[in-house]
Amino acid sequence: MSRQTPPSAWSKRSLAAQALGHVEPVTKAVVQPIHLATTYIRDPDNQYSSGFVYGRPDNATVREAEGVLAMLEEAEAGALLFGSGMAAATAVFAALDPGDHVVAPTVMYWALRRWLAEEATRWGLRVDFVATDDLPALKAAMRPGETKLVWLETPSNPLWTVTDIAAAAEIAHAAGARLAVDSTVASPVVTRPLALGADVVMHAATKVLNGHSDVIAGALAGARADAFWTRIQRVRASQGAILGPFEAYLLLRGMRTLHLRIAAQMAGAAALARRLSEHPEVAGVLYPGLPGHPGHAVAARQMEGGFGTMLSIRVKGGESAAIAAAARVALWKRATSLGGVESLIEHRASVEGPGTPCPPDLLRLSVGIEDPDDLYADLDRSLGAGR
Structure with a gap:
């Protein structure tokens, strides 16, 4: 070589x-x-x-x-x-x-x-x-x-x-x-x-x-x-x-292609975190890039150029509402894993089982490279369909 x-x-x-x-x-x-x-x-x-x-x-x-x-x-x-x-x-x-x-x-x-x-x-x-x-x-x-x-x-x-x-x-x-x-x-x-x-x-x-x-x-x-x-x-x-x-x-x-992929994914994750934090069916957003996150100051110091491609949301209505919202998505894919170019959604407590520290109302989101507006619209429809 x-x-x-x-x-x-x-x-x-x-x-x-x-x-x-x-x-x-x-x-x-x-x-x-x-x-x-x-x-x-x-x-x-x-x-x-x-x-x-x-x-x-x-x-x-x-x-x-x-x-x-x-x-x-x-x-x-x-x-x-x-x-x-x-x-x-x-x-x-x-x-x-x-x-x-x-x-x-x-x-x-x-x-x-x-x-x-x-x-x-x-x-x-x-x-x-x-x-x-x-x-x-x-x-x-x-x-x-x-x-x-x-x-x-x-x-x-x-x-x-x-x-x-x-x-x-x-x-x-x-x-x-x-x-x-x-x-x-x-x-x-x-x-x-x-x-x-x-x-x-x-x-x-x-x-x-x-x-x-x-x-x-x-x-x-x-x-x-x-x-x-x-x-x-x-x-x-x-x-x-x-x-x-x-x-x-x-x-x-x-x-x-790592640098190009993660730049697009982090931009999408940040945009979704901001919009979902104001969604009427979302009780909370877990994302280090939000100023209200307990670890935001440390993350800003040791994470360069962004705060990663992952976030979680806690759904109002509890576990049943979270699972139902995940069942209604179209663009997001219900699957385990993270970091891929396709966006994934998962009710994490169901995967981890008894003893998990994961709240039952939590949905884990892995943000891909799709249009963030499309990803938000899909979540908005899925979260609001139960109203």
């Missing part, structure tokens, strides 16, 4: 659009090929001068996508792609030792929260859930010498609470712990946790990074290539959790 060193003056948007400017050396194609090989020829001297040995720990197409993500996150250690967001997240915890203490948010992606509560403890991890946006509560939860990892999700799904990453990093490091941040919703276009003091950043790359609802993928990026990062690499290799080459190719394609 041709790897020209790009000018340092190039922006991340330009670098992502050209996938770091790499050109395939044989055909001179501007799009890299998909490398499907699972095994590679050993040299006569018994070495692997190509740098590739076997497909389970490494792949050339995966490396290309990892390079773009590492650039976006300014990750000194680089990036690692996994077969799903859950595979990426659990690899971080699997790199810890039995008996280690972990602090995680009370409001976070429900599947990972359930895994931490039900599975991680089975091999000896001790897990406490706290409101990480409450910095005194976070500090009180730390056990110096015992707490090895603080896990944040900001903005957190589906209430979109915001945690101060820089302040949380100080608290974690003072106790001898690392800080990992699930930045799926923000994306590296909006927030760069490593620059704010985090040690590891995680993405469910299925979502905003890919943006087309056709890839299941996860990603980690590391602040430094230390022993902990090496353990994470070994977890991925030994458990066979690497992303497939075709999926990596699709993810790379998605990241090339």
Whole structure:
């Protein structure tokens, strides 16, 4: 592969659009090929001068996508792609030792929260859930010498609470712990946790990074290539959790348009949040970009250029009214996931089930690239049809 060193003056948007400017050396194609090989020829001297040995720990197409993500996150250690967001997240915890203490948010992606509560403890991890946006509560939860990892999700799904990453990093490091941040919703276009003091950043790359609802993928990026990062690499290799080459190719394609997609989506989300906050059938809008949001000041400081593509609304009339409104939409699609070019609506409490912190009157909205006026008109009709 041709790897020209790009000018340092190039922006991340330009670098992502050209996938770091790499050109395939044989055909001179501007799009890299998909490398499907699972095994590679050993040299006569018994070495692997190509740098590739076997497909389970490494792949050339995966490396290309990892390079773009590492650039976006300014990750000194680089990036690692996994077969799903859950595979990426659990690899971080699997790199810890039995008996280690972990602090995680009370409001976070429900599947990972359930895994931490039900599975991680089975091999000896001790897990406490706290409101990480409450910095005194976070500090009180730390056990110096015992707490090895603080896990944040900001903005957190589906209430979109915001945690101060820089302040949380100080608290974690003072106790001898690392800080990992699930930045799926923000994306590296909006927030760069490593620059704010985090040690590891995680993405469910299925979502905003890919943006087309056709890839299941996860990603980690590391602040430094230390022993902990090496353990994470070994977890991925030994458990066979690497992303497939075709999926990596699709993810790379998605990241090339990331800046354009998220700009349009954030503009739509902001417009919808403002209009829905005045809707007669909406009891409240949860969106960090609204001045009345409890985390607005922190979000304005650590989220650049916008406040993400997600918001939630609480529907007057309660759970039955919320479910009925979701049933009436036409342009919005009733489906799980987020970050795609199509707008999705979901009654989140139904998905998460018993024990969810999600209010039963809440509808989660993932804003795509459709015309915001059309999206609002569809919601307005659906919310008002019961009047």
